[in-house]
Amino acid sequence: MKRSSLWAGAALVGFVVLVAIVGFFWTPFSPTSNGPTPLAAPGWPHLLGTDAFGTDVLSRLMAGAKVVLLVGVLSVLGAAVVGVPLGMAAAMLPRWAGEIPARLADILYGFPALLLAILFAAALGGSTWTAVMAIGIATVPAFVRVARAATLQVVSQPFVEAAELAGVSRFVIAGRHVWPNIAPLVWVQASVSFGIAILSEAGLSYLGLGSGPDAPTWGRMLREAQDHLFSTPILALWPGLAVAIATLGFNLLGDGLRDVLDPRLRERP
């Protein structure tokens, strides 16, 4: 039981990353061009079968992993780079100034990634980049909240007070004393946000608001599979399974990291 979720999460995430890397260089068949045998059952040579256009499902899944990780990494990284300094500032600035980022984060909470993506898609047309932007912006408040709460705890510690009395500037305190102490919680949040980003991306591409028609995303595969639920329901199995495995991996990794990095949060027996 001990650290089992960390290892299970790391294994699942590692598996998805490995598939994405392999899929970047090599797939058994072309993930985008049509084949001669549509709706083939799983077997040889199409291990997971083919879709309505005869495209190899396994190859599409592998190519889709790349898109999911790209969107996840860019949106979560962007959200952390914006959100963490804002959260730290909210905790370290005088009260009236600190309220502003915290309240803005509250308002942004009312804008889920999907609604933002819809706004962007209406204005700019859907693409991988509008998906990254929407998911990224929607993820910022989570980082603001985590960074703010963690920083508030750190700045009440004696060593920060000592640094302040020694005349160390606020920026140096933030970088040298606060950041190392809140970093573990930021990593945990990043892992959890990654899981949410994968789910959001799947939803967006299912609705046709994400990457373009030529990009093989898991959500798009699910949408196409829905037209064949009566004849070949198995087509709807693989992409959803891929989403679930990737999300489960990052969720477990986040839980495991939390247990290891922050003993105070460890659950009581």
Add this chain to the structure above:
Amino acid sequence: MKRLLIRLAWFAGSLLLASLLIFAATNWLPGDIASVLLGTNATPEAVAAKRVELGLDRPFLVRYLEWLGGVVSGDFGTSMINGRSVTATIAPRLEVSLWLVLFGTLGSLLLALPVGTFAAVRRRHLDGFVVSALSQIGLAVPAFWAGIWLVVLFAVRLQWLPAGGYVPYWESPAQWALHLILPVTALSIVQASVISRYVRTAVIDVLHTDYFRTARAIGWGKVGALWRHGLRNISISLLTVVGLQVATLLVGAIIIEQVFALPGLGSRLLLAVTQRDLVVVQGIVLVLVWAVLLINFLVDVAYQMLDPRLKREAT
């Protein structure tokens, strides 16, 4: 009372700011909506005339205030595509979305309370562990994927329930219920796994309190003591979670509407996006975002009223 007024001011401010963000997103980003609507072959004169027709030649702030003034008095403007009133387009669809979110919330609570409590009480046993592992998996499943499999099982294989579509309540209550069962179940299952994890943590906290131990010591059973003394404490912390989850549920409902071909706000919104009908898009997004903000505000107020400990501090 003072605290309530401050909350109210923040709430009004956030409604205003949200509306500004939505209006800015749909009016600044696209460059020139008039040329988008007319296509690439339009003459500059035609584009200019269209801009005047849509009122795009006037300053941003004027157009925003005009739109907001209309919204406050119930007029969301007219569609850029078919010239119909947006209010009339939205109103009949509110009902479907409302049922989905309402029953989705109720269904997820009905599932999550017993499941989470079970996982907490039996947490040192195999069955409790299995239940919390299942909820972990439920967290990772997209609601629309669950919906697709419910269709495969109950509509395609067993043919017990319709695969999609909607019948209004006043036409046939029975058909109305039958058409809502699968979408509501899809939303509830996934939502319940989120909430059940909070229930589990909250129940574990109660199991460790002194008052629970005292209740057990004077002869209450585990379930009885939880019911009598735990539920109120749990429900207070649960309220916040349910409030925050409403945003997720609204978004989930948009996708679920697509899976089950339900004529709610979400499907109309997606149609407007493909048509680039910005007035309809901003109207529906505004309704959804304001609904989320309103519910979070109400939850916040209810939280302070329900929790006697907070009430004493507030007055």
